[in-house]
Amino acid sequence: MEAPNQEVAALVEKIAGLHAAISKLPSLSPSAEVDALFTDLVTACVPASPVDVAKLGPEAQAMREELIRLCSAAEGHLEAHYADMLAAFDSPLDHLARFPYYGNYVNLSKLEYDLLVRYVPGIAPTRVAFVGSGPLPFSSLVLAAHHLPDAVFDNYDRCGAANERARRLFRGADEGLGARMAFHTADVATLTGELGAYDVVFLAALVGMAAEEKAEVIAHLGAHMADGAALVVRSAHGARGFLYPIVDLEDIRRGGFDVLAVYHPDDEVINSVIVARKADP
Numbered sequence: 001m002e003a004p005n006q007e008v009a010a011l012v013e014k015i016a017g018l019h020a021a022i023s024k025l026p027s028l029s030p031s032a033e034v035d036a037l038f039t040d041l042v043t044a045c046v047p048a049s050p051v052d053v054a055k056l057g058p059e060a061q062a063m064r065e066e067l068i069r070l071c072s073a074a075e076g077h078l079e080a081h082y083a084d085m086l087a088a089f090d091s092p093l094d095h096l097a098r099f100p101y102y103g104n105y106v107n108l109s110k111l112e113y114d115l116l117v118r119y120v121p122g123i124a125p126t127r128v129a130f131v132g133s134g135p136l137p138f139s140s141l142v143l144a145a146h147h148l149p150d151a152v153f154d155n156y157d158r159c160g161a162a163n164e165r166a167r168r169l170f171r172g173a174d175e176g177l178g179a180r181m182a183f184h185t186a187d188v189a190t191l192t193g194e195l196g197a198y199d200v201v202f203l204a205a206l207v208g209m210a211a212e213e214k215a216e217v218i219a220h221l222g223a224h225m226a227d228g229a230a231l232v233v234r235s236a237h238g239a240r241g242f243l244y245p246i247v248d249l250e251d252i253r254r255g256g257f258d259v260l261a262v263y264h265p266d267d268e269v270i271n272s273v274i275v276a277r278k279a280d281p
Contacts, residue, residue: 008051012060014044015242019067028074030081038074041067045239048266053241064242065210071243072206076134076162083135083165092169096138105138108269112139112232113147116200119260119275120230125151125199131188131217132204133157135165137181139202144180152180154198160185188217195224205234205244205271215251222255225278231257235272237264244271252276 018041028034053064082099086092096102117123125148130140133155140153157163163183170178188207195201201221208214221231235247249259257276264272 029077045242049239051239079136087168109139109142115275127198128153128200129198130155130202132207135162137166155183158187196226200230203233218255227280229278231276233274237272
């Protein structure tokens with residue numbers, strides 16, 4: 001037991017040092033310094049590790065929650081930067097690979113689709129919601145273009161500027177694809193009747209960053225989604241929980257869902273995936 005404890009302590013110390021350095025940055029907008037620090041952070045968190053973030057002490061827990069919020073802010077700046085860059089092209093969708101992590105979105109979306117059709121047999125979604133789509137709605141785009149060609153996607157984000165950036169990416173896009181992608185500025189907590197129309201709801205990793213926030217979001221979805229509808233939730237596992245929130249499976253069950261599958265990648269795909277289904281009354 002001693003060796004794993006030493007390994008965990010060394011990792012937490014390293015991540016705390018990176019958190020301290022990131023906290024001192026004058027800006028989280030893309031720059032050589034920002035990129036280097038977050039690259040170091042991801043490199044530290046991705047390998048398999050015996051760390052269980054739920055068992056960390058209060059100080060480390062507070063550091064982790066703050067680090068997740070810093071990661072969220074930096075991710076927002078990075079996506080906005082590339083959304084503006086892509087929008088400058090006549091056909092933005094032809095240049096998506098310029099985003100350095102586009103391949104990760106392709107792989108994650110394929111993983112989610114594969115798990116969805118495997119664990120929800122016979123599902124053929126026609127209406128899909130993606131909650132927390134952001135300025136670069138890569139997940140919805142990949143799913144719509146390659147996996148769910150008959151589905152209409154409603155993308156929700158509470159930031160109007162993010163939605164405006166997302167819309168600009170579809171300038172000159174294939175009419176069929178563009179017509180299936182809608183963007184709405186709304187907090188998920190304000191959605192009620194709309195949620196009952198969807199066959200599948202995808203919940204982005206950074207919607208509800210603290211545990212209690214995530215639980216509230218899931219409970220709200222459970223109260224308003226249709227019986228039998230599928231919920232795909234992005235989570236994290238092990239040290240990757242310093243980058244993204246870890247979703248408590250009991251919160252999903254308490255929200256009125258049956259948990260059908262939980263998958264923890266061990267490759268460059270960082271997020272874990274949970275597939276659930278709204279339980280019949």
